[in-house]
Every structure is written in C-alpha cells, then in structure tokens.
Amino acid sequence: MNGADLLCETLLANDIDVCFANPGTSEMHFVAALDRQPKMRCVLGLFEGVVTGAADGYARMADKPAATLLHLGPGLANGIANLHNARRAHTPMVNVVGDHATHHLAYDAPLTSDIESLARPVSHWLGRAERADLVGQRAEEAITAATRQPGQIATLILHADAAWNSTDRAVAKRAPRLAPTAPDGARVDTAARALRAGRQTTILVSGLALRERQLKLLDRLANATGARLMAQQANGRMQRGAGRPALDRVPYVIDQALATFRDTEQVILIGAKAPVGFFAYPGKPSSMLPEDCAVLELIEEGGDVVAAIEALAEAVGIGHVAAPRLAERYRPPLLSGRLTPEAMAIALAHHMPADAIVCDESVSSGRDFFRSTHGAEPHDFLQLTGGAIGIGLPLTTGAAVACPGRKVIGLQADGSGMYTVQALWTQAREALDVVTIVYANRRYQILHKELENVGAGAPGENARRMLDLDNPELDWVKIAGGMGVEAARADTAEGFETLLSAACRRKGPFLIEAVI
Amino acid sequence: MNGADLLCETLLANDIDVCFANPGTSEMHFVAALDRQPKMRCVLGLFEGVVTGAADGYARMADKPAATLLHLGPGLANGIANLHNARRAHTPMVNVVGDHATHHLAYDAPLTSDIESLARPVSHWLGRAERADLVGQRAEEAITAATRQPGQIATLILHADAAWNSTDRAVAKRAPRLAPTAPDGARVDTAARALRAGRQTTILVSGLALRERQLKLLDRLANATGARLMAQQANGRMQRGAGRPALDRVPYVIDQALATFRDTEQVILIGAKAPVGFFAYPGKPSSMLPEDCAVLELIEEGGDVVAAIEALAEAVGIGHVAAPRLAERYRPPLLSGRLTPEAMAIALAHHMPADAIVCDESVSSGRDFFRSTHGAEPHDFLQLTGGAIGIGLPLTTGAAVACPGRKVIGLQADGSGMYTVQALWTQAREALDVVTIVYANRRYQILHKELENVGAGAPGENARRMLDLDNPELDWVKIAGGMGVEAARADTAEGFETLLSAACRRKGPFLIEAVI
Structure with a gap:
C-alpha cells in the first residue's frame, strides 16, 4: 500500500466519501488510489473555486466534511476565495493539496510556490505529509481539526513521493473527535441574569442555533423574557419557513444595521459575532452597536451551542411559554407585469x-x-x-x-x-x-x-x-x-x-x- | 486631492495608463478617482484571473506594466494563479489591492484576511499604504520594483481610508528606474573561454535574449563556436518565424528533455534557468542535465541581457560569421480529412x-x-x-x-x-x-x-x-x-x-x- 492509498482509506474510515477534485500531475498517484476505491465519489469541478465552494455546500448540508483535491499552490489559490467563505461559515473541510516530491522542491520547478503562505489565511489546521509513513497520522490530525465544532478548514499538503512511496503503517483509523466545550455555568448565569434585568436585549444567533429545534427553544426563551431574537447578517445554514419561528437577520446596509440596534442595551451572542459594518465608511462607526451596549457571549468558540441554549433556557425558566411562535404557510399575492x-x-x-x-x-x-x-x-x-x-x-x-x-x-x-x-x-x-x-x-x-x-x-x-x-x-x-x-x-x-x-x-x- | 487621486496621477506620471480591474466597495474611492482620469483606460475582467492574466499579456507586449485593481484578499486570491505565471515570466506588474480602512481591521469584518500572506508568494515587492500621505511614495516604490529588469510583480495594498483621506503631498512623480546590472567581465570571459574549448555546448536563453536582434547575434555566436542555441521550455515572449533564427525549445516531456541534453558537456545560461523536470517522477532525476555537465550563468538575475550578449559576442569574436541563419517562409502542405x-x-x-x-x-x-x-x-x-x-x-x-x-x-x-x-x-x-x-x-x-x-x-x-x-x-x-x-x-x-x-x-x- 502506498501513501495515497492510505490517505484514501483513512478518509473512508472517517466517513469522508465524497471528494471534489481538480487534480494535476503531482496528484496522479492519489488519483490512481481514488480509482481503486469505488466507495469514494469523485466529483470534478472545471475550476478550483467550484471544487472548494461545492465542498462547502456539501458539508453545510451533510454536517460532515468532504475532501477536496487541489493541484499545488496555484490550484489551491484558485480555491481560496471560497475557502475564505467556508472558514467564515465554520464549514468542516479537508483539503488535500498536492506538492512536488520532496527532493524536487530545491529545483524550483515552474509550479513550485509557498503553499503554506497561501493556505494559512484560510486554514485552521495546516500540515504536510513529507513521507508515506506520515500520511495516515497527518490525515487523522486534519480530520480531527476539521470536525472540531463549529467546523474548521484543514489543509493537508501531500508530497508526490509521500503518495507514491509504500508504507507499512497501513492501518486506516478513525480520527479522534473533539467534543465541544461544555457550557460555562458562569456565562449561562450571567446571560440569564441579563435576560431578567428588563433591558432592551437582542439575542443574536448563528451556527447550530439556527436549526429548527434550537430555534424553537430560542423563540420560547425570547418570548419568555421579552428579548428580540435575531440572526447574524450572514449564516452558513438557517432553517426557516412555515412551521418554524420567523427570524430577521441583521441588515447588510450600514444605516439600516445601525438603526436596528439604536435602542439595544445589551446583546447576547450565541454562536454569532458582534455585528460590524461589512465595510468601513467615512464618518460611520465600525461597530453596529451603541457605544454603551453590553455584549455577552454565551459560549466561546468551539463551545457546545446546543447544550448552552438548553442550559440558558433552564436557567431562565421558560416553562410558562409552552410553545414557540411559528410562521404560518403564507403565499403573498402574485405580482404581474414587469419582472422585479x-x-x-x-x-x-x-x-x-x-x-x-x-x-x-x-x-x-x-x-x-x-x-x-x-x-x-x-x-x-x-x-x-x-x-x-x-x-x-x-x-x-x-x-x-x-x-x-x-x-x-x-x-x-x-x-x-x-x-x-x-x-x-x-x-x-x-x-x-x-x-x-x-x-x-x-x-x-x-x-x-x-x-x-x-x-x-x-x-x-x-x-x-x-x-x-x-x-x-x-x-x-x-x-x-x-x-x-x-x-x-x-x-x-x-x-x-x-x-x-x-x-x-x-x-x-x-x-x-x-x-x- | 485624496490618496486615490494621487495614486492615479502617480501611475499616469509613470506611463501606466491601462488598469485591468474588478473593484469592490473598499476600492470605490479609487474607482471614483479613475473616473476623473479619462487618460486611464480601465478594462473590466469578470473574474480576477482574467484581470491578472490580461495584465501579464499586456506587459509582455507593451514592455511596460499595466496596473491591476483587485478587491481585498479574496479578489487577490482569485488572481494569484496568473500572478504566479507572470512572476515566472518576469512580467512587470503593479497590483493595487484594496483593503479595509485601517481602523476597521480590528473588527474582523467578513472580508478581512491576511493579504500579505496571500500576496507574498507571488510578489517581488509588497507594501501597504496606510495613510493618504504615503500613497505617492508607496506607488513610486512599487513602480520602481516592477520595472526592475527582467520585470517584477509589485503589490500595493491600499487601505480605504488612505484612498479617501486627503493629502497635501500631492505631487505625482516619475519613480526612479533601476538600470540593469552591467555585464560582469569575469563571467563573460569564462563563458567565452568555455565556448572556445571545443566541448558539447548548449547556449540556453530566455527573456530579452529571445527578441529578434539578440537572436540574430546569438545565432552568429552559436554558428561561430559550434554551440547549440536553444530556448528555455517556457518563455514569456519569443520572436520567431520567417526571417528570424529558428530555435528549438527544451521539450516538456521528461524523457525527451533528458535525451536532449544526454551529450551536453556544458550549458551557458543567458536569462534562462538550468532545465529541471516540470514534475518529479519516481526513479527519474530532477535536473535534465548530465551529472557532470558544467553550468555557466552569463548574467545574474537583474543583469543586462542585451549588453551581456554583445559583450560575449565581442569576447568570442564572431566577425567571420557575417550573417545569422534565418528561417525561410515555408508553408508545409495542407492536410485533409480528420482534424488533428x-x-x-x-x-x-x-x-x-x-x-x-x-x-x-x-x-x-x-x-x-x-x-x-x-x-x-x-x-x-x-x-x-x-x-x-x-x-x-x-x-x-x-x-x-x-x-x-x-x-x-x-x-x-x-x-x-x-x-x-x-x-x-x-x-x-x-x-x-x-x-x-x-x-x-x-x-x-x-x-x-x-x-x-x-x-x-x-x-x-x-x-x-x-x-x-x-x-x-x-x-x-x-x-x-x-x-x-x-x-x-x-x-x-x-x-x-x-x-x-x-x-x-x-x-x-x-x-x-x-x-x-
């Protein structure tokens, strides 16, 4: 078994069975290995921005990472814009970026470039497999990192010789999964006290908080406390429509965003970031919140959103609100004439x-x-x-x-x-x-x-x-x-x-x- | 005058009057400045890979840089693959990459990223204009770097507030141009001696050596010494066809490249790099040259190719070869039937x-x-x-x-x-x-x-x-x-x-x- 085979098997052993790809010569042994694995679904994109964006869409819906296969620095570079988006969406992803054989790097062949420098801004985890013996271990590390809540980008640089050399460390293992950090009692208590304090409050949510079950609980919490429940401006995934709580998002347009928070005295963040301007404008603030607005974070990054919401609901006590307010199926009257x-x-x-x-x-x-x-x-x-x-x-x-x-x-x-x-x-x-x-x-x-x-x-x-x-x-x-x-x-x-x-x-x- | 206007005027004062662009909000003051300058030709690309690749094609033919206008880290990232190519072609280029206003960076707005880390692998020169006062100076530095022979990539990060703030340092100046390094007499003598030594010699050329005038001189030199004249595998620009010396290139396919140099005892590089495999292959060497092949570099990077070729011809003495061997106009017989x-x-x-x-x-x-x-x-x-x-x-x-x-x-x-x-x-x-x-x-x-x-x-x-x-x-x-x-x-x-x-x-x- 060579390093490429071991990488394939490690991905499959971790339930990563879709690979969005645009390979090149330096990845050819990995292509051959994928070809020996009919369980792996390989999906070709005719440009790497398609590859990484598709891996993002896949993972947002599958709640597990896809792999991508990219061709050296330039192939990675073509995918960076959508990796940037995926990073902001907290999407789990395992990128395999081919590189020259280790002994070939010193010759500065035309496609040689500083892959780390390109990958670092969009990767939570970044590693190299320089030898076939290291491929399994590095792949496991990448998968562990990618699946860490709320989801991370892991980029594994695979040297051609690490792919083509054989290894006897050929046991594909399930990578350790890191459990999300349990809710911090002090943060939960602080948030619960804040919710009871009678101030103008917005609960700003994103991530797993935007799934139906959490939204229903959050709506009851908001209803029980008089707080406003709102979603971050841009979210990786949000469940909505009839039968679910109707939620507004922070507006994109800066004056509208500022108006949204004009009277807000405190914001409780759950998997969301404090709202800032998408861009800066002369004479306008960067933060969308009033200067004296208090900001409480219910969880830190990597924290357990689901458990924290449940703990907060428990701490506040929402038993008197038996059911969430749900949107009814509604069809606004169709318009006619000019298309708008x-x-x-x-x-x-x-x-x-x-x-x-x-x-x-x-x-x-x-x-x-x-x-x-x-x-x-x-x-x-x-x-x-x-x-x-x-x-x-x-x-x-x-x-x-x-x-x-x-x-x-x-x-x-x-x-x-x-x-x-x-x-x-x-x-x-x-x-x-x-x-x-x-x-x-x-x-x-x-x-x-x-x-x-x-x-x-x-x-x-x-x-x-x-x-x-x-x-x-x-x-x-x-x-x-x-x-x-x-x-x-x-x-x-x-x-x-x-x-x-x-x-x-x-x-x-x-x-x-x-x-x- | 604001920083954006100063940047436009500095570009124009340096004869950079084409801007390939795909701007965004953070570049809007620069767009407005370009809009006030009808002398600047703005060419929109619907993707940044188009923008940077077009700037490369422009500069290769115009022998001067175009500017590019790119939108923050992701816009730059989309252009990196073709910047990589331009860097390898020694193309002069001035990239203007917008960034958030300086005070906005700390808020980590969605489009914030580590632009330096992305730009460094493809930029010979990299700088930031953090204040309007600095825009002119930084633009000059970028232009000086870009126009340094044999051509470099300069990337200037322009903060939105540096663009929109006004400045009284509003004098657009012609940036200093660095003269190429004069030929090194010792290198010229060594090469001349090698050419006279009766060994199997390849003169391997690229860059300005591939223009008609230099090619004619080089052909006479090769003819006078019995050396083989050959072009690098990939070249930014080469003048060829009837009335010019017919030159082969190093083959792409590794076995063909190895065969090309099997009997070569010495290689003289003029603006070219020693030939290496485009990729590594198991059991095959990275260098295309025999192990005992001597490699002489006539000039160092940044050296004056034109003057060095003339000096070498002078040192060798090619007066007895009055004229170069030129390709004649030739039309091979047309083929018919299946398209090949x-x-x-x-x-x-x-x-x-x-x-x-x-x-x-x-x-x-x-x-x-x-x-x-x-x-x-x-x-x-x-x-x-x-x-x-x-x-x-x-x-x-x-x-x-x-x-x-x-x-x-x-x-x-x-x-x-x-x-x-x-x-x-x-x-x-x-x-x-x-x-x-x-x-x-x-x-x-x-x-x-x-x-x-x-x-x-x-x-x-x-x-x-x-x-x-x-x-x-x-x-x-x-x-x-x-x-x-x-x-x-x-x-x-x-x-x-x-x-x-x-x-x-x-x-x-x-x-x-x-x-x-």
Missing part, C-alpha cells in the same frame, strides 16, 4: 417545494426574498458568509450532491455568477436537481449604490466600464446550454412564475435568466 | 498574418505548432510560464489591448480554457482582434498520459470522472456566443482551414472550436 426581485420572491414563496435548499448569492437583488418567504414551505437557507463572490453556483452544486432527494434553488446575481460559472457543467455532469435563478440586472448593482454613497456623482465613462455588465449583455441561456444545462429566459412576472413552477416540478439542473 | 493538431499547426503556418501574436495554452495538443511554424510569417510567441492553467484567454486579451494593430491568436486547450473563460466577454466588450482556437479533445489529455506513466493501467470510473470533460461535452460555440463572441465549430482539416483563413482576414474576436 419582489415579484420573483413572491413566486418563490408560492412554488418552492417543501425541504428545498436555497443558496443565496443574489447580493443586492435578493433582499426581497427573505421577507417574502417567512411563510414559504420549510427550507434550508445557505448564505454567502465571507463576502467573496463566486460561491453561489458551487454551493448549490455541493448541497445537491449532499441531498439527492431535495430540490436546490440558487438565487444568483449575474456578476457573482460569472465568477464560478463552470459549476453549471458539474451540475449537468452529476445530473443534480438544481434550479439556478440568475438576477440579470447587467451590472454590479451594489457597487453603483456604493459609488453613489462615495459622493462621486453620476458615474462617468471609466466607472461605468468597471461597474456595468452590458455591452455585450451576457446570454445566460447560451452559457448554460454550452455547459449542458437547460435554460430559459423570463422578463415578465408571469413568465418567471411559469418557468419557476415548471422548474420546481421537474428534476435535474435548470437555469432561469430573470431579466430585471 | 498537426493539420491545425500547418493551417496556422499558412494563414497567420505577419506580426501576429500567438498565445499558447494548448498544453499537450499544441506541441505540433512550434515545429510547423518556424517558417510562418514572423510573430511573437507567448507561453504559459508557471504551469498554472487558465492563462490563455486572459493573455490574448491583454496582448490585444497592448497591440491594437496586430492579430492575436490563442492556442487554447479546452480544459485550461474553462478556467478563465470569462475573458471572452472582455474580448467582446473591448472589440479586441483575437482569434481563439480551442483544441476540443474533451479531456485533460496530459493527465491521461501521466496516469499511464504512473502505471495505474486503464483508467477506471473515478479516474475517468476526474480526467474527462465529456458527458456533457462543452459547447464552445454557445459559451462564446453567450459572452458576445462569434464562434464556429470545425471537425475536419478542410473545415478548420476555411474558418481560420476567414478569421485571420476579419477583425474582432472570434472563436473556433476545433474538435480533435
């Missing part, structure tokens, strides 16, 4: 099937979706968490690999969709049940707003050349067709609703270019 | 117009091109230098921006073409005179060969899933059409020749999907 993001959101509230998975990279155009779908069929909602655009199409791809029985719906801005457009091919290759909705406004709309905020006046030639996607207009129907995904265009509310309704009733990848 | 890379190469030898710029990312399929086109019309030949695929379409894009009067021809493998396929849109937007030829073999052909070399036997299910691009086949005509580039498909030698001939006679972007 609001009309699209309402059509989605009508047609999204139960248990859909919605991946949102609609940027500015999708802001109507959230408020229009509190009463849609229950669904999972996955967001762009790190602000690095180009996650949407890969995220739907990975979520669909994880959940073959569920409809995946991508809300996709056109500008960010182009970043990793290659993911459409993987959707076709794998026959994934994904409906991609492209908000085709032919511009980086969010940047037009930001340019306005800068006080630069009407955009001139150079600004328009950098912020507009017209001239030529992108034809998403052709682009999707070129990668094997059926597609159609809608430019009225009625046309969109008809296409969406049909797309939600069929299986397999489909794209709707919504001209707004 | 050889048939395509021959058609190119017929139809490429004089002064064409050929950008080669054909990977395995394009190996016929070189040998079939020694006698084609004179042209510049630009290669993938760092092995990071996804350079081809951006490179043609940038070369066409630099040389509006010349036909640019891209030799593009399908697998690597998909990496930065978004560049087609920029070609359409800018109405660039580019013919892209896609070698559509529907697979990572080079990796099939490598898998074979590994001894893995016939590829099984998982290997095929990672190495083949069929099921579904990519439809390049649709993909190009979706981005506004006219395209057509050829699957016979005659059909290809007809399309190529027409494409070479028209202006504007066109793509030929060559099904091989």
Whole structure:
C-alpha cells in the first residue's frame, strides 16, 4: 500500500466519501488510489473555486466534511476565495493539496510556490505529509481539526513521493473527535441574569442555533423574557419557513444595521459575532452597536451551542411559554407585469417545494426574498458568509450532491455568477436537481449604490466600464446550454412564475435568466 | 486631492495608463478617482484571473506594466494563479489591492484576511499604504520594483481610508528606474573561454535574449563556436518565424528533455534557468542535465541581457560569421480529412498574418505548432510560464489591448480554457482582434498520459470522472456566443482551414472550436 492509498482509506474510515477534485500531475498517484476505491465519489469541478465552494455546500448540508483535491499552490489559490467563505461559515473541510516530491522542491520547478503562505489565511489546521509513513497520522490530525465544532478548514499538503512511496503503517483509523466545550455555568448565569434585568436585549444567533429545534427553544426563551431574537447578517445554514419561528437577520446596509440596534442595551451572542459594518465608511462607526451596549457571549468558540441554549433556557425558566411562535404557510399575492426581485420572491414563496435548499448569492437583488418567504414551505437557507463572490453556483452544486432527494434553488446575481460559472457543467455532469435563478440586472448593482454613497456623482465613462455588465449583455441561456444545462429566459412576472413552477416540478439542473 | 487621486496621477506620471480591474466597495474611492482620469483606460475582467492574466499579456507586449485593481484578499486570491505565471515570466506588474480602512481591521469584518500572506508568494515587492500621505511614495516604490529588469510583480495594498483621506503631498512623480546590472567581465570571459574549448555546448536563453536582434547575434555566436542555441521550455515572449533564427525549445516531456541534453558537456545560461523536470517522477532525476555537465550563468538575475550578449559576442569574436541563419517562409502542405493538431499547426503556418501574436495554452495538443511554424510569417510567441492553467484567454486579451494593430491568436486547450473563460466577454466588450482556437479533445489529455506513466493501467470510473470533460461535452460555440463572441465549430482539416483563413482576414474576436 502506498501513501495515497492510505490517505484514501483513512478518509473512508472517517466517513469522508465524497471528494471534489481538480487534480494535476503531482496528484496522479492519489488519483490512481481514488480509482481503486469505488466507495469514494469523485466529483470534478472545471475550476478550483467550484471544487472548494461545492465542498462547502456539501458539508453545510451533510454536517460532515468532504475532501477536496487541489493541484499545488496555484490550484489551491484558485480555491481560496471560497475557502475564505467556508472558514467564515465554520464549514468542516479537508483539503488535500498536492506538492512536488520532496527532493524536487530545491529545483524550483515552474509550479513550485509557498503553499503554506497561501493556505494559512484560510486554514485552521495546516500540515504536510513529507513521507508515506506520515500520511495516515497527518490525515487523522486534519480530520480531527476539521470536525472540531463549529467546523474548521484543514489543509493537508501531500508530497508526490509521500503518495507514491509504500508504507507499512497501513492501518486506516478513525480520527479522534473533539467534543465541544461544555457550557460555562458562569456565562449561562450571567446571560440569564441579563435576560431578567428588563433591558432592551437582542439575542443574536448563528451556527447550530439556527436549526429548527434550537430555534424553537430560542423563540420560547425570547418570548419568555421579552428579548428580540435575531440572526447574524450572514449564516452558513438557517432553517426557516412555515412551521418554524420567523427570524430577521441583521441588515447588510450600514444605516439600516445601525438603526436596528439604536435602542439595544445589551446583546447576547450565541454562536454569532458582534455585528460590524461589512465595510468601513467615512464618518460611520465600525461597530453596529451603541457605544454603551453590553455584549455577552454565551459560549466561546468551539463551545457546545446546543447544550448552552438548553442550559440558558433552564436557567431562565421558560416553562410558562409552552410553545414557540411559528410562521404560518403564507403565499403573498402574485405580482404581474414587469419582472422585479419582489415579484420573483413572491413566486418563490408560492412554488418552492417543501425541504428545498436555497443558496443565496443574489447580493443586492435578493433582499426581497427573505421577507417574502417567512411563510414559504420549510427550507434550508445557505448564505454567502465571507463576502467573496463566486460561491453561489458551487454551493448549490455541493448541497445537491449532499441531498439527492431535495430540490436546490440558487438565487444568483449575474456578476457573482460569472465568477464560478463552470459549476453549471458539474451540475449537468452529476445530473443534480438544481434550479439556478440568475438576477440579470447587467451590472454590479451594489457597487453603483456604493459609488453613489462615495459622493462621486453620476458615474462617468471609466466607472461605468468597471461597474456595468452590458455591452455585450451576457446570454445566460447560451452559457448554460454550452455547459449542458437547460435554460430559459423570463422578463415578465408571469413568465418567471411559469418557468419557476415548471422548474420546481421537474428534476435535474435548470437555469432561469430573470431579466430585471 | 485624496490618496486615490494621487495614486492615479502617480501611475499616469509613470506611463501606466491601462488598469485591468474588478473593484469592490473598499476600492470605490479609487474607482471614483479613475473616473476623473479619462487618460486611464480601465478594462473590466469578470473574474480576477482574467484581470491578472490580461495584465501579464499586456506587459509582455507593451514592455511596460499595466496596473491591476483587485478587491481585498479574496479578489487577490482569485488572481494569484496568473500572478504566479507572470512572476515566472518576469512580467512587470503593479497590483493595487484594496483593503479595509485601517481602523476597521480590528473588527474582523467578513472580508478581512491576511493579504500579505496571500500576496507574498507571488510578489517581488509588497507594501501597504496606510495613510493618504504615503500613497505617492508607496506607488513610486512599487513602480520602481516592477520595472526592475527582467520585470517584477509589485503589490500595493491600499487601505480605504488612505484612498479617501486627503493629502497635501500631492505631487505625482516619475519613480526612479533601476538600470540593469552591467555585464560582469569575469563571467563573460569564462563563458567565452568555455565556448572556445571545443566541448558539447548548449547556449540556453530566455527573456530579452529571445527578441529578434539578440537572436540574430546569438545565432552568429552559436554558428561561430559550434554551440547549440536553444530556448528555455517556457518563455514569456519569443520572436520567431520567417526571417528570424529558428530555435528549438527544451521539450516538456521528461524523457525527451533528458535525451536532449544526454551529450551536453556544458550549458551557458543567458536569462534562462538550468532545465529541471516540470514534475518529479519516481526513479527519474530532477535536473535534465548530465551529472557532470558544467553550468555557466552569463548574467545574474537583474543583469543586462542585451549588453551581456554583445559583450560575449565581442569576447568570442564572431566577425567571420557575417550573417545569422534565418528561417525561410515555408508553408508545409495542407492536410485533409480528420482534424488533428498537426493539420491545425500547418493551417496556422499558412494563414497567420505577419506580426501576429500567438498565445499558447494548448498544453499537450499544441506541441505540433512550434515545429510547423518556424517558417510562418514572423510573430511573437507567448507561453504559459508557471504551469498554472487558465492563462490563455486572459493573455490574448491583454496582448490585444497592448497591440491594437496586430492579430492575436490563442492556442487554447479546452480544459485550461474553462478556467478563465470569462475573458471572452472582455474580448467582446473591448472589440479586441483575437482569434481563439480551442483544441476540443474533451479531456485533460496530459493527465491521461501521466496516469499511464504512473502505471495505474486503464483508467477506471473515478479516474475517468476526474480526467474527462465529456458527458456533457462543452459547447464552445454557445459559451462564446453567450459572452458576445462569434464562434464556429470545425471537425475536419478542410473545415478548420476555411474558418481560420476567414478569421485571420476579419477583425474582432472570434472563436473556433476545433474538435480533435
């Protein structure tokens, strides 16, 4: 058995049986090893941003890591933007990055680069397997790190000779799993006292707090104490829709975020971070909280969100609130005529099937979706968490690999969709049940707003050349067709609703270019 | 004047008047500044790999840097693979990477990341402008570094507040240029003595040695001494075709490279590196040279290639060789029937117009091109230098921006073409005179060969899933059409020749999907 085989077997022994990949020559022995393992599902992405974004979507839905296979420093670099997002989403992931044979590094061959320097900013754990004997141990360390709550990025650099040399340390083992830190009684008591103190309180949550069971408990807690329950601005995964508590998120737009917290006296964080501006603006604060607002963290990073919520509910005493307030199934009246993001959101509230998975990279155009779908069929909602655009199409791809029985719906801005457009091919290759909705406004709309905020006046030639996607207009129907995904265009509310309704009733990848 | 304006003016004062860009919110004040400068040509790429690859193609042909504008760590990360290639090509480049306002960094907003760690592996010079007062000085330092021979990558991190704050240090200056190191007399004498010693000698060249004038001198030198003149395996730019010396390159395939140097007793490097394997293989050496082969470097890095070649010719004495041996215009007989890379190469030898710029990312399929086109019309030949695929379409894009009067021809493998396929849109937007030829073999052909070399036997299910691009086949005509580039498909030698001939006679972007 060689090092590559041992790595495969160690992954499989740890229930990591999907590998999103774009390999190269230095990974060829690992490819050969994967080829000997039919239990491993290898999914090719035609660009590494697809690979890492799909691994993110997979893990968010499967609640376990996928592996990725990347080709040296440049292959890793292509995947970094979506690793950045995955890191912000606390997604578990095991990246295998090939490197030259150890003896070849000194020759500075063309593809040689400083992989550590590239990997460190997006990796919680980073290690090298320099010898075949070390591959099993390093892989276990990577898996232990990746599966540490709330989920971490582990990057294992696999030298070609560590892959091709044989080893007698050939026992693939289940890696130790680290239990999350138990709730800290003092933190729970402090939070419970704060909740009883009669101050204007927001309980700000993310992570596992956004699963149905925890949300129901948190809603009762909020109801019992008069606190406001709210989700972080961007979250890896959130369960919502009819039959679940309806939760608002912190707004993206800075003035709205500041207004949201204007009267807040204390914030209790559960798996969430204190709200800050996505960007800085001249004369505006970085923190969204009033200066004298108290911030309490119920758990530290790596803490047990589920147990902490239960402990807090116990400490506060919520027995008198027997049931949570749940959203009812609601279909806002359909709009007609001109196609707008609001009309699209309402059509989605009508047609999204139960248990859909919605991946949102609609940027500015999708802001109507959230408020229009509190009463849609229950669904999972996955967001762009790190602000690095180009996650949407890969995220739907990975979520669909994880959940073959569920409809995946991508809300996709056109500008960010182009970043990793290659993911459409993987959707076709794998026959994934994904409906991609492209908000085709032919511009980086969010940047037009930001340019306005800068006080630069009407955009001139150079600004328009950098912020507009017209001239030529992108034809998403052709682009999707070129990668094997059926597609159609809608430019009225009625046309969109008809296409969406049909797309939600069929299986397999489909794209709707919504001209707004 | 604010920091952003000062940066624009400093770039313009240094004759950097093209900016390949994909900006975001943190760069909005720089966008506004660019908008006030109609002298600056801003070219949008729909993905940062397009931006950096185009800046590379531009600089290789313009012999001066373009600026790039990238959005924080993730925007830079998306451009790293092509920065890696540019670094290996010794391309001058000035990257402007936006970052949060300095006071915002401590809040760890979603897009915050360690930009230095990402930038360092691909940057010869790396600096931050933390205050508006520093922007001019840092920009000058970056330009000085970028223009240092043989060309360097300079990365300037521009904080949002350094861009938006005003400064009274508002004098845009021409940055100092570092002269290349003069030839070292001792090195020249050693090389001259070696050339006269009657040993089997290869003069291995790259960089400015591959321009017509230097090549002619080098050919006379080789002719006078009996040495073999050869180009490095991959070169940023090489002038070739009829009326210029015909030069071979070191082969990519390791056994061929080893055979090339089997009898070589000494190698004289001029702007080139000693040849090493692109990858390591079990049981094969990393160096392509025999163990006892002497290696002489005529110049050190940063040395004056042009002056050193002249000094060497002088020291050796080549007066008795009055003229170089030049390739004659030659059109190999056209092939017919099945479309093959050889048939395509021959058609190119017929139809490429004089002064064409050929950008080669054909990977395995394009190996016929070189040998079939020694006698084609004179042209510049630009290669993938760092092995990071996804350079081809951006490179043609940038070369066409630099040389509006010349036909640019891209030799593009399908697998690597998909990496930065978004560049087609920029070609359409800018109405660039580019013919892209896609070698559509529907697979990572080079990796099939490598898998074979590994001894893995016939590829099984998982290997095929990672190495083949069929099921579904990519439809390049649709993909190009979706981005506004006219395209057509050829699957016979005659059909290809007809399309190529027409494409070479028209202006504007066109793509030929060559099904091989």
